[in-house]
Amino acid sequence: MRSDWQNGGFGIYVHWPFCEAKCPYCDFNSHVAREIDHPRWLRAYLKEIEAYGAALPGRVVSSVFFGGGTPSLMQPEVVAAVIEKIRETWPIANDLEVTLEANPGSVEAGRFRSYREGGVSRVSMGVQALNNADLRALGRLHSVEEARAAFETARHAFDRVSFDLIYARQRQTPESWRQELSEAVNMVVDHLSLYQLTIEQGTAFGDRYNAGRLKGIPEDDDAAQMYEITQEITQKAGYDAYEVSNHARPGSECRHNMVYWRYGDYVGIGPGAHGRISIDGSRFATEALKQPNAWLEATERSTGEKLREALTAEDQSTEMLLMGLRLSEGVSISRFEALAGSPLDQERITELDELGVLGVSGDKLMATQKGRFVLNSVLAKLLGG
Amino acid sequence: MTDLAHIRNFSIVAHIDHGKSTLADRLIQMTDTVAERDMKEQLLDAMDIERERGITIKANTVRIDYTADNGEQYVLNLIDTPGHVDFAYEVSRSMRAVEGSLLVVDSTQGVEAQTLANVYQAIDADHELIPVLNKIDLPASDLDRAAEQIEDVIGIDASGAIPVSAKTGEGIRETLEAIVHHLPPPAGDETAPLKAMLVDSKYDLYLGVVVLVRIIDGRMKKGDRIKMMQTGATYNVERIGVFRPAMTVVESLGPGEIGFITASIKQVRDTRVGDTITHEKKPCAEALPGFKPSVPVVFCGLFPVDSAQFEDLRDAIDKLALNDASFSFEMESSAALGFGFRCGFLGLLHLEVIRDRIEREYDIELITTAPSVIYHVYTKDGEMLELHNPADMPDMANVDHIEEPRIKATILVPDEFLGDVLKLCQDRRGIQEELTYAGSRAMVVYDLPLNEVVFDFYDRLKSVTKGYASFDYQMTGYREDNLVKMSILVNDEPVDALSTMVHRDRAEMRGRAMVEKLKDLIPRHMFKIPIQAAIGGKVIARETLSAMRKDVTAKCYGGDASRKRKLLDKQKAGKKKMRQFGKVDIPQEAFISALKMDG
């Protein structure tokens, strides 16, 4: 019988938890460290890969993703050795995608060619803004000029390049975002991740915001307008809004993220990494220790995994829907029902359909463009509450 | 065993915040009733809500032993009472159990509205009063002025008033001496049949129902077979003791003494405050006169957010009512809210306190419907209906006229704020009855409709006078006025729990204020929501809550699907705090908040 995870494929996520500086808005598991023992980290990664290899033998890997933190601070040899180990451990898809998140500084750009040689096929660059004043306000260490130069280098080094921008920044207006985004789509890039700035608790921005000292964050209505502009400009420039915040030229979608959104299986390696793995008919959520050193030491002793928990039918069907409705392609109703063991509430679907936020086409259930704006409400309604 | 001559029973009464509980602290401390390490500020305010709000809600009894300057040993039973007008019933009941009171006056503030109200109650209860001028440690303390006000405004002799600082302990010894020498000892006959007053009761998780008693005649001890004279219920006394302030078991209680008993009382209804307790076999001839029942003035519906918790709510309300004789309730059901209770309170603070206590002590989330007073609705065929809930308002075509409850409000206010106070009273449809000056302060008496006062008058008064005005009121009766029922429609459907009675002339203003408030209180939905106020079929105010434009989580957390699931759970939990009316979720706090006015 076909397992549910096969609807999404199988990928490996590797987390590198270090950055040169902590950005004030960032709540990812990233840390600034004075000294990093690269060979030691490599040994730990290899050990974890081996363990997961034993638990999930014979899986065909379609994607590897180095995320962070700032993986472009990893030594190219380490990246290459991790990729090599993965290739030794599992069968590999012909069109394997290997993505590395990179900060667009000049130092990082200098290493792009070596990453390429080590097996990286795609980079995702954290450009974040296209003007220097805003980059400084975001606490970024690079300038627009450096970012553009790094992007050019990347374009020649890799088959595929994506970059991230953050909008709804301090004092940003819908008009200035329109300008900036128009510039971005002209940069011959095949994939764009466009994120609305989220003020996270526990970050420097969060503290300043709570104290009323983070001025000029656009109001909800302006932010919504910026999201509308985002859809409009990218669409005109030939990008599909294949996910809530992701836009790609046809065929250039990020395959790794598709594994998450289509709710496939993925192994999470490194501090704080999450995984979903199906073993003997059960699907487990895994989570690794978050503190870099704690993870390292635990891995050396036994494993960095701090939690492995079997998901209930309800957990799984909920997660499948939460992830899948972010995609423009939507989710399969029969797949949901098979996972949940019970049908979706038809009355709620009809109500949401009448509101114009949800659509049904054959076995597919998807959020309309209007529905994608208010996806959290749609999901809450759909899943009852 | 203490002979009557060496017992003194007294309550501590005052306007809110004048320092009653702090004074009780010092009396407890100076007599070494509580170990130093167990002492804390306002020791007797033990409930969470009391500590958070910094006010006393329940009266509390403590027994202290005092060796007087004359070398003799006395037993003193003190009752610390609340100051807020909503808890006045606690004060009047406490006074019935004792022979005298310490009338505390904050010497930086002087005589306030509740000081006056307390004096009237004391006179009613035939009490001896000892005036205590508190807070003399503060620079703003003005003893002469406070004493003068006691004589002028209250009309009692202030020459024996004791200057005290409940903070530093100054004057406490003098206070204790005055209690012993100026308050009368209780009267009572140890040989007569048992006659005890049921002063109060509460529910204790471990002990069950605990009853506070004051022995008038006779003696009560463990194992006695007792009878409640009003209800006829009989019990065996299981435990008998006193509050120090922790419950401490004693052999027996004799005349003049105050303490507690437990008796495996199951029926909460069997313990009625004011009842007389006697021995089953040898009852006393005549019961005590009992207490004047309290008259609830504000009503609202309390419904469990989770309708499966209705039985838990019933249990919680039963137990709370035991501890609060001024709170009344009866079952109610509503199409939208299911089963709940219509409850009566002495004021809005009282309502909020009960609601908070149910939510915290019994862990039940509640929906509170719009509070209302009782209207008298006269139908065309000459019948009179008592309308507790605007939702039950009959068709106007059958209504001849409606009467509303009125109050006499007494407000004491410094001159400089008098204008603002008069304007507030006028805005609330008040009729001025009296305006007099005492020094730099004015005393105004207004005849006001209760429903204009009940929700937020006190808050408004405090804010326009920067906290310098004080306020007290009594119900006076009913009067006809041009009253109508105002309905609120949310997304074109009437929401009964938000219906209110309003004066016709004020309807537009109130309607506008309510729909504006609701627009802020109801979260945005995926569709736009009209919110309207209407009288009969006529819309008098309207707002539109626009649709939510965007709520999707932009950021991508990679494979952390659990995080998304948690977010969803949080959203669901948030929704549980709301009730659905048609397609619209209305947060539980909206029902009261919508009625509070800013002007």
Ligand SMILES: Nc1nc2c(ncn2[C@@H]2O[C@H](COP(=O)(O)OP(=O)(O)OP(=O)(O)O)[C@@H](O)[C@H]2O)c(=O)[nH]1
């Ligand atoms: N400086 C000073 N402050 C005092 C004195 N007595 C009481 N206070 C303060 O006045 C405030 C009110 O005191 P409480 O003892 O709670 O007053 P209360 O009369 O019991 O108040 P309610 O029970 O709510 O009516 C507290 O902040 C006390 O610390 C005093 O003698 N001097």
Ligand SMILES: C[S@@+](CC[C@H](N)C(=O)[O-])C[C@H]1O[C@@H](n2cnc3c(N)ncnc32)[C@H](O)[C@@H]1O
């Ligand atoms: C794992 S992060 C960082 C990758 C890389 N270290 C960098 O900063 O360029 C991936 C992306 O998330 C986005 N991001 C991080 N914090 C965000 C926030 N608070 N609000 C919106 N987007 C955020 C940024 O666009 C960032 O590039």
Ligand code: SF4
């Ligand atoms: S945004 Fe990127 S570079 Fe900045 S702290 Fe977060 S992970 Fe590191």
Ligand SMILES: [Mg+2]
């Ligand atoms: Mg007090």
